[in-house]
Amino acid sequence: MNPNHITIIGGGNLGVAIAEGLIASKYIAPANLTITRRQIEKLDHLAAKGVITSDNNSKSCLRGNLIILAVKPYQIKEILEEIKPVLDPNKHVLASVVTGVTLEDMQSVIGSDVSVFRVMPNTAIAIRESMTCIATNNADQESQQSILELFKQLGDAIMIDEGLMSASTVLGACGIAYTMRFIRAAIQGGIEIGFSSEVSQQIAVQTVKGAASLLMETGNHPEQEIDRVTTPKGCTIAGLNEMEHQGFSSSLIKGIKISHGKISGIAEEFERK
Numbered sequence: 001m002n003p004n005h006i007t008i009i010g011g012g013n014l015g016v017a018i019a020e021g022l023i024a025s026k027y028i029a030p031a032n033l034t035i036t037r038r039q040i041e042k043l044d045h046l047a048a049k050g051v052i053t054s055d056n057n058s059k060s061c062l063r064g065n066l067i068i069l070a071v072k073p074y075q076i077k078e079i080l081e082e083i084k085p086v087l088d089p090n091k092h093v094l095a096s097v098v099t100g101v102t103l104e105d106m107q108s109v110i111g112s113d114v115s116v117f118r119v120m121p122n123t124a125i126a127i128r129e130s131m132t133c134i135a136t137n138n139a140d141q142e143s144q145q146s147i148l149e150l151f152k153q154l155g156d157a158i159m160i161d162e163g164l165m166s167a168s169t170v171l172g173a174c175g176i177a178y179t180m181r182f183i184r185a186a187i188q189g190g191i192e193i194g195f196s197s198e199v200s201q202q203i204a205v206q207t208v209k210g211a212a213s214l215l216m217e218t219g220n221h222p223e224q225e226i227d228r229v230t231t232p233k234g235c236t237i238a239g240l241n242e243m244e245h246q247g248f249s250s251s252l253i254k255g256i257k258i259s260h261g262k263i264s265g266i267a268e269e270f271e272r273k
């Protein structure tokens with residue numbers, strides 16, 4: 001399966017980010033990309049780039065051979081029911097980025113003939129810097145390879161067991177928000193010690209990028225890199241220890257666990273529909 005026309009159903013935050021990443025990657029021409037939502041005028045900026053925009057999901061599925069579902073969890077069931085009559089197992093592959101809705105949930109509506117994936121990117125997909133985790137229970141190796149290759153164009157991508165999909169949602173997708181909050185706090189601290197907001201942001205953002213790049217390029221554990229920074233009796237260890245006394249690591253881990261626990265509640269919305 002080589003996606004020659006991609007249809008994204010649900011042109012909201014993530015759907016639009018995927019479309020922008022696809023356009024930037026040149027993986028597919030804008031004319032071979034369709035994106036839908038009910039308030040179609042909100043997709044005018046993509047239409048201006050040559051993307052096909054529509055408020056008709058079924059017609060849009062006829063155009064695409066890869067269909068990406070990017071609606072809210074409580075909306076996916078009725079959309080699957082809507083597009084089911086036009087789904088062709090010999091043509092279509094379905095990829096859902098919807099949180100908490102399982103492969104089995106989707107197959108309970110559309111059957112198991114069409115290859116189905118769960119794909120968990122994050123909003124950095126818009127600039128081709130997503131971490132994307134992918135799972136399937138019925139797609140063949142060739143389709144798995146195609147989907148993996150596609151999302152590798154948009155950042156990094158790995159196949160995982162579906163049982164880890166909620167965990168990947170929290171660490172990868174919610175992780176963008178957690179990291180932004182870290183950066184915001186660093187900016188606020190920078191202002192307290194003398195920088196303007198703009199310079200504080202410039203320093204904080206480049207420092208986070210540098211830290212991530214160090215780990216990516218060396219493969220080191222973060223604590224190895226911390227050891228290189230913490231001069232004995234120095235200012236780094238004093239600040240780090242105070243942050244830990246205030247619950248820095250603990251609050252992050254607790255937040256991750258709370259987010260993870262919340263996902264089973266999101267999935268119940270599918271059942272109630």
Ligand SMILES: NC(=O)C1=CN([C@@H]2O[C@H](COP(=O)(O)OP(=O)(O)OC[C@H]3O[C@@H](n4cnc5c(N)ncnc54)[C@H](OP(=O)(O)O)[C@@H]3O)[C@@H](O)[C@H]2O)C=CC1
Pocket residue numbers: 009010011012013014015036037038039040057070071072073075079097098099120121122123173174
């Ligand atoms: N935002 C994120 O960072 C991430 C989100 N996710 C998951 O992705 C999904 C989408 O999230 P997000 O983009 O934030 O949500 P949004 O609400 O921004 O986007 C959902 C879009 O679906 C559209 N929509 C609703 N009903 C229909 C319909 N019947 N036909 C076509 N389009 C429809 C809505 O537009 P309209 O009302 O105009 O129809 C809306 O723009 C969720 O399931 C979320 O859990 C996963 C990982 C990260």
Ligand SMILES: O=C(O)[C@@H]1CCC=N1
Pocket residue numbers: 099169173174
């Ligand atoms: O907050 C949410 O529920 C969605 C899933 C991951 C990111 N946003």
